[in-house]
Amino acid sequence: MYTQALNVVTEKLGDSEAEQRFLERIDAEERIEPNDWMPEAYRRLLIRQISQHAHSEVVGMLPEGNWITRAPSLRRKAALLAKVQDEGGHGLYLYAAAETLGISREEMVEQLLSGRAKYSSIFNYPTLTWADIGAIGWLVDGAAIMNQIPLCRCSYGPYARAMIRICREESFHQRQGYEIMLTLARGTPEQKAMAQDALNRWWWPVLMMFGPPDHASQHSEASMRWKVKRFSNDTLRQKFIDATVPQAQFLGLTIPDPELRFNAETGHWETGPIDWEEFHRVLAGYGPCNKERLAARRKAHEEGAWVREAALAYAAKQKQRITQQAA
Amino acid sequence: MQTTSIVFQGSPLAHYVLARADDALVLGHRLSEWCGHAPILEEDLALTNIALDLIGQARALYTYAAELEGRGHDEDDLAYLREDRQFHNLLLLEQPNGDFAVTCVRLLLFSAFAEPYWRLMRASSDAQLAAIAAKAEKECAYHVRHASQWVIRLGDGTEESHRRTQDALDTLWVYTGELFETSADEQALIAQGIAADPQAILPIWQNTVNAVLTEATLQAPSVSWMQTGGRRGLHSEHLGHMLAEMQYLQRTYPGAEW
Numbered sequence: 001m002y003t004q005a006l007n008v009v010t011e012k013l014g015d016s017e018a019e020q021r022f023l024e025r026i027d028a029e030e031r032i033e034p035n036d037w038m039p040e041a042y043r044r045l046l047i048r049q050i051s052q053h054a055h056s057e058v059v060g061m062l063p064e065g066n067w068i069t070r071a072p073s074l075r076r077k078a079a080l081l082a083k084v085q086d087e088g089g090h091g092l093y094l095y096a097a098a099e100t101l102g103i104s105r106e107e108m109v110e111q112l113l114s115g116r117a118k119y120s121s122i123f124n125y126p127t128l129t130w131a132d133i134g135a136i137g138w139l140v141d142g143a144a145i146m147n148q149i150p151l152c153r154c155s156y157g158p159y160a161r162a163m164i165r166i167c168r169e170e171s172f173h174q175r176q177g178y179e180i181m182l183t184l185a186r187g188t189p190e191q192k193a194m195a196q197d198a199l200n201r202w203w204w205p206v207l208m209m210f211g212p213p214d215h216a217s218q219h220s221e222a223s224m225r226w227k228v229k230r231f232s233n234d235t236l237r238q239k240f241i242d243a244t245v246p247q248a249q250f251l252g253l254t255i256p257d258p259e260l261r262f263n264a265e266t267g268h269w270e271t272g273p274i275d276w277e278e279f280h281r282v283l284a285g286y287g288p289c290n291k292e293r294l295a296a297r298r299k300a301h302e303e304g305a306w307v308r309e310a311a312l313a314y315a316a317k318q319k320q321r322i323t324q325q326a327a
Numbered sequence: 328m329q330t331t332s333i334v335f336q337g338s339p340l341a342h343y344v345l346a347r348a349d350d351a352l353v354l355g356h357r358l359s360e361w362c363g364h365a366p367i368l369e370e371d372l373a374l375t376n377i378a379l380d381l382i383g384q385a386r387a388l389y390t391y392a393a394e395l396e397g398r399g400h401d402e403d404d405l406a407y408l409r410e411d412r413q414f415h416n417l418l419l420l421e422q423p424n425g426d427f428a429v430t431c432v433r434l435l436l437f438s439a440f441a442e443p444y445w446r447l448m449r450a451s452s453d454a455q456l457a458a459i460a461a462k463a464e465k466e467c468a469y470h471v472r473h474a475s476q477w478v479i480r481l482g483d484g485t486e487e488s489h490r491r492t493q494d495a496l497d498t499l500w501v502y503t504g505e506l507f508e509t510s511a512d513e514q515a516l517i518a519q520g521i522a523a524d525p526q527a528i529l530p531i532w533q534n535t536v537n538a539v540l541t542e543a544t545l546q547a548p549s550v551s552w553m554q555t556g557g558r559r560g561l562h563s564e565h566l567g568h569m570l571a572e573m574q575y576l577q578r579t580y581p582g583a584e585w
């Protein structure tokens with residue numbers, strides 16, 4: 001995970017000669033590389049999007065990490081550990097991709113810890129039962145894939161390449177999560193109830209992962225023009241809904257939406273209204289776990305400060321020893 | 328009242344394998360507690376790698392122990408349905424993670440034993456153990472390298488990191504005696520060429536640990552008493568809490584498949 005259209009830069013597209021050439025390259029589907037000329041606004045948009053994405057991967061380790069020590073079998077424990085580790089790895093590639101745009105990882109981490117940078121709203125919800133681990137893999141990683149597959153063709157080369165690698169792992173996570181749900185849905189009545197309860201709690205927040213509806217999202221023009229974003233929030237959300245409803249049916253679980261219906265004319269599943277107030281509330285910091293998530297990241301960072309200082313001090317001593325030897 | 332707990336009843340070899348499985352699981356579980364909370368993101372990944380290696384070793388060893396026991400148990404029955412007095416891991420491994428120095432020192436003290444242990448076990452007359460050893464040796468070699476690098480950096484880093492690392496060493500040293508204990512049953516397995524003799528590992532362990540401590544500018548503590556009991560199921564208070572957390576779902580929903 002996970003991108004979300006949170007804070008998109010709005011800029012007027014410029015008309016300098018360099019900018020014209022840049023747009024021609026974009027139109028020709030060329031990849032923009034770190035040393036190529038790019039408009040400042042393009043750079044800023046990417047830094048913001050990629051760093052938010054990286055933060056989401058790292059904060060996203062926490063809700064699932066909550067069940068590592070309680071995973072119900074050794075196979076599940078190993079799979080969950082490996083999954084959370086993958087998310088950390090996604091964070092690393094993405095921080096590295098953002099660094100190619102001239103911002104340091106320290107600076108990005110500082111933005112996260114101070115609360116200035118955003119991360120995906122979904123990780124501010126709690127994981128209350130083991131079924132949440134299945135639901136996150138199935139739905140959250142599933143939504144991430146819908147969002148991210150088009151990003152594999154993003155105009156910025158390092159981001160596009162990171163996405164290709166990440167998407168491969170996300171689809172593995174999605175299948176693994178679905179398999180957990182399937183096991184629960186075919187299990188004891190208590191397990192099936194656990195699976196249904198998880199779907200009830202995650203369904204709506206997952207639909208919000210795609211960002212505000214198109215009519216309320218005035219910010220994506222530049223992003224579309226620069227081929228960072230290729231599909232609108234609603235288009236991606238609809239694709240996800242259409243793919244997911246039959247999967248829920250196969251599990252024998254009920255999507256918690258009494259208005260959900262299939263429109264035979266359009267061939268799409270239509271949902272009831274999404275509670276956008278909840279979305280904005282969670283983004284503003286009032287989700288169930290915003291405080292805990294940031295506190296956990298700050299705690300790890302603060303308690304790790306002496307370790308990072310020691311590593312730097314040791315590296316400096318080593319360097320000094322080598323120069324002394326050479327002298 | 329019905330209980331969900333099981334008691335392992337196997338041959339001395341089965342018990343021997345079970346104790347090694349417990350070692351791997353308990354340390355793997357401890358390391359997995361770091362995931363998402365490490366001092367740097369790279370360490371979230373590295374400690375998780377090591378945890379995954381150890382949990383993999385535990386699974387292979389539990390499966391073999393269950394096969395030797397021959398009572399229809401599987402790896403999860405052994406991990407999730409035994410009570411703490413039935414666990415036979417080393418006390419060192421169940422100690423809480425503490426700060427990062429405690430985690431690194433614990434990993435060094437154990438892995439510096441485990442690597443040569445599994446190297447010798449490759450020559451075990453028990454083919455299954457020899458096969459498990461081939462993989463475990465390579466994994467533990469990486470664990471020793473990783474732990475050594477950190478203990479050296481922390482020991483020879485800042486004043487604070489030096490103090491913390493020396494403290495960790497002073498706290499954990501009393502648990503190292505247990506690495507080299509052998510029971511009468513184990514003596515018999517050693518005589519049969521099934522088990523490696525810890526006495527043969529002692530000088531190798533001392534070499535590795537001393538070399539790291541010297542480079543790290545740390546002092547090996549001198550202690551006159553070593554803690555013991557883990558191999559006989561006499562644990563510290565910490566293990567019960569670890570198992571309560573780890574076993575919670577299996578115990579709440581007996582017989583469910585996950």
Ligand SMILES: [Fe+2]
Pocket residue numbers: 001002057086087090166170
């Ligand atoms: Fe991810």
Ligand SMILES: [Fe+2]
Pocket residue numbers: 001087141169170173
């Ligand atoms: Fe994922």
